[in-house]
Amino acid sequence: MEILLISVNRERYPYPVVPLGLSYLAASLGEAGHQLRLLDLCFAEEPLAAIKVALAESAPAAVVVSVRNIDNVTWPSSASYLAGIKEVVSACRCGAPVILGGSGFSLMPVELLAFLDGDYGVVGEGEEVLPELLACIDRGDHPASIPGVLCRGAKGYLPLRPVTLFRRPDRRMFQVDRYHREGGMANLQTKRGCPFSCSYCTYPLLEGRQVRLRPIAEVVEELRELVESFGVSYVYFVDDIFNYPLAYAEELCRAMAQERLSVNWSAFINPQFVTPELFSLMAAAGCDAVEFGSDSGSPAMLQSLGKSFTVEDIRIASRLCREAGIDFAHYILFGGPGESTATVEESFVLMDEINPTTVIAMTGIRIYPGTPLHARALADGIITPETPLLEPVFYISPPIRETLCAMVTEKALQRRNWVAPGLALNMSAEMLELLRQLKFKGPMWKMMKMMVRNRVHPL
Ligand code: B12
Ligand code: SF4
Secondary structure, three states: OEEEEEEOOOOOOOOOOOOHHHHHHHHHHHHOOOEEEEEEHHHOOOHHHHHHHHHHHHOOOEEEEEOOOOEOOOOOOOOEOHHHHHHHHHHOOOOOOEEEEOHHHHHOHHHHHHHHOOOEEEOOOOOOHHHHHHHHHHHOOOHHHOOOEEEOOOOOOOOOOOOOOOOOOOOOOOOHHHHHHHHOOEEEOOEEOOOOOOOOOOHHHHHOOOOEEOOHHHHHHHHHHHHHHHOOOEEEEOOOOOOOOHHHHHHHHHHHHHHOOOOEEEEEEOOOOOOHHHHHHHHHOOEEEEEEEEEOOOHHHHHHOOOOOOHHHHHHHHHHHHHOOOEEEEEEEEOOOOOOHHHHHHHHHHHHHHOOOEEEEEEOEEOOOOOHHHHHHHHOOOOOOOOOOOOOOEEOOHHHOOOHHHHHHHHHHOOOOEEEHHHOEOOOHHHHHHHHOOOOOOOHHHHHHHOOOOOEOOO
């Protein structure tokens, strides 16, 4: 069949990211013998006109739309992408079925299929189920019994089994070079799944709780291809946690170091699974920056958010990272259940002590269905069972709801290394666009080392 693949994501903050999920689908659809055409709307000047042209030129048998983000998960400067996505889906109407999927879509699939007015939705990983769905549509059968598939008007779907056989993504149709030039990096995945239960987090819902690892030789080969065939010099590992399981991460770093590829990289790290050896292997393999999802410097808040590590773990991991010469950022989430003026203060005190390259502060936590935070928000009366969550709703600890932003702004402004995207503090989309023109590779927060003065609403 002739298939039109569309990536709707146009977000350039903190940088444009390669639609990796769609490149996995391209591999499996290509293998199934489909003819593919890609429309990546990230760089399209007129997205709706580009869709019109693509449909006129190709008359596809199905349109596959990948929905990565539905909003920017940033409070108070919250932005929803849904109206734009709806316009895209409606522009895709050409008589062929429109199939929706992607991480953003999978978070609230029943509501999103109805809101976006798609024909079919796929909840979760698409590489195995999408070819099956297309074959079913081609035969004229009704696909409601395929696990993970949602049909127009349906109120539910059968759960999808996680993919066991990882294919390699096919990036040939994608403008990896342009993403690398304008976003400062490409991306790569070594595993799927997270076994932890942080109260607000959707990653285990999206990828499952069981960690599925790719063969190390294959990951290294893919990295080599990115460097040698796509000219990539910086990569982000999109794994939920790069360093879990620890032994796999160490083995992967050994293998990468042995290849002597000319590439630097960055990843999400959990402060619990670290050793001096891990960081020295990571540095030897080209890692020059990591992002810790630490969330808080308050023991009570770590517990409230369901974190598996302690404040002491955060201290030790930060020290080891500094000793290995790797830049590091800590993400802090302010406003979860139980947050108070005192616990906010504890996070500032811990970050002052650790002094990371950058602290990235988020105020408020996005509430998603199926998470413990959702249940807590119901219990606290922040939402009711009827509250629609397609437009973002944030949990903000009731006693500090009115004061949180002012408190974080005031304290963060006194420190050189804090950014708060929701408060436009030391970081804005405009500032990042300008900095990217300097051809910097890697995460922009590394530039905080050069900050000389703090600003609210930079540029
Ligand atoms: C890594 C990551 C990042 C990194 C990206 C680094 C990089 N260079 O790629 C960073 C930190 C930069 C980042 C930033 C942001 N992120 Co982010 N990120 C992720 C994460 C952890 C993995 C994404 C990924 O690459 N997965 C690997 C690929 C292979 O999987 P996939 O894209 O999901 O595709 C599979 C399936 O979804 C499906 N599929 C995909 N498309 C389609 C289409 C069809 C039709 C079908 C059938 C199937 C299908 O099949 C694919 C293969 O199995 C996810 C959470 C998660 N665990 O999924 C959040 C996630 C995607 N991010 C999210 C958000 C919001 C953002 C930001 C907007 C936050 C911000 N304000 O900065 C930005 C946006 C950046 C941008 N320009 O788009 C949200 C999106 C949901 C939402 N609320 O909108 C997620 C889901 C996290 C969450 N809150 O739950 N992110
Ligand atoms: S925050 Fe990290 S460790 Fe916790 S559940 Fe999410 S991905 Fe797993």
